Amino acid sequence: MHVFVTGATGWVGSVIVRELLDAGHRVTGLARSEEKADALRRAGAEALLGTLDDHETLAGAASDVEAVIHTAFDHDFSKFVENARQDRRAIETFGAALEGSDKPLIVTSGLGALSLGRPSTEKDETPADSSNPRQSEIAVRAFADRGVRASTIRLAPSVHGIGDHGFVPILIRMARETGVSAYIGDGENRWPAVHRLDAGRLYRVVLEHGAPKPIYHAVAEDGIAFRDIAEAIGRGLGVPVEPREPDHFGWFASFAGGDFSSSSRITRDMLGWQPTGPSLLEDLARPEYYNA
Template identity: 50%
Template sequence: MQVFVTGASGWVGQKVVAELLDHGHTVLGLARNDAAADKIARAGARVHRGELTDPASLRRGAAQADGVIHCAFIHDFTRFAENCEIERRALEAIGDELSGSSRPLLVTSGTGLLSSPTGVVDERSRALGPNPRIATEQLVDTLAERGLHTSAIRLPPTTHGAGGDHGFTPRLIALARATGVAAYIGGGDNVWAAVHRVDAAKVYRLALEKSAVGARYHAVAESGIAMRELAAAIGRGLGVPVMSKAPGAEAAAHFGGFTAFASMGCRTSSQWTREQLGWQPDRPTLIDDLEHADYFAT
């Protein structure tokens, strides 16, 4: 298949491109600048110039493809709601181009949007609440109702791998380095699901080849890592003390704008994804990655 990939030069997108090429697909990668174009070309993919804020460029890319994988997002959290609306319009444009065909569209979402009264979320769970990113998941269903072959890949809070500064775990490392303390909130029992980005890329490729309309797939290798365990690994890596911060003012003073993320948690199942796609993650766990990779290099 010829696959149009947005975010092709990004943290996860780079590995998605490599996975597709390794399995005989060709890739057209969206590039918003020369640096992104260079990464995409060096990976062996074709370059398509454009960006999320230019719907016409997205339609032109989708027009050349047998399928689309959407990995891009503008990671400026000071304009989060605006960037979610940009993403919604971008997906609408791609959907318009794919309308009337069976060409698949895979949309990236996150397990962090989910909650469950049982404490465990799975692929049947649906995102609810005020978070503006939820509109992306809802659009998957809207497009499916219009006859498009859409599905979503949900990534966990930490999609890790050596050499990266992307995602929540590097934020915790930077905070521990700045404050001299690797902290968690309360008893540190809240958990983050995790996956290595190479394993995540396999889910995208398998879902492209096998996806069901309207399905959600969980690229989750570890269902839940306790925050106190993650803080302990960061403390070992940096050689700083590990301590609890009381919920409320003490936690907010330490974590600042990251407090909500540091306190969130939900155990996440990927059993259905593994059964449907035949996916078996085999890359290092998050804690093993922290022990042996270069997260703490300065």
């Protein structure tokens, strides 16, 4: 199968590319620079220069392949609303290009919009009026009845592994800067987690099963108490672990205090996907996690 992948040199996207190539698929990856294009070619993929704002390029690529996997997202939180709009426009471009083709369009979302007071499941839909600016799931859902096999893979808040540059490194950086690894309240709010290799493998498995369902959860651990994460970081950095008010975390407070516990039981039962990577706390016990 010929697959177009955005975010193809990214944290999860690069794993997806390797998974697809190793399984015998042909891959074209979107690359923002010649340097990234060269990295894709060295990996054995083809490269298409462009950005998520190059809608004609995206539409042409989607028309030329048998499936699209969209993982690219600008995680600069200082312009999160703008980046969410860019993401939605890209998804709408892909959907329009694939309309009526019955080709899979697999997009990426997160579990941060589903703080339900219980473990969320693949049956829980993000409401159309969600206040979360990131509307990836809602955007792709609109094409499900228009001849597109539209699916969303929801990633856990921590997609971890050595070289991580996501949410956990933000906590590590805060702990370094403030001299304390902090949590809010009793720290019993829970974060799901998944190793990046397991997350990348799930995209391939979903694709090879024909992406028959609208939602999948890339979750290996349903929920790790935030205090346990703070304690692991405290041990790794040799700093105290203490409760703090939400303003200690600034713009990150809603994430640090959020309870995002989620199950992936439906995904596992449907696809036979079984995570095999180390746990988040096992990764955080490794000195390499603190080298950045």
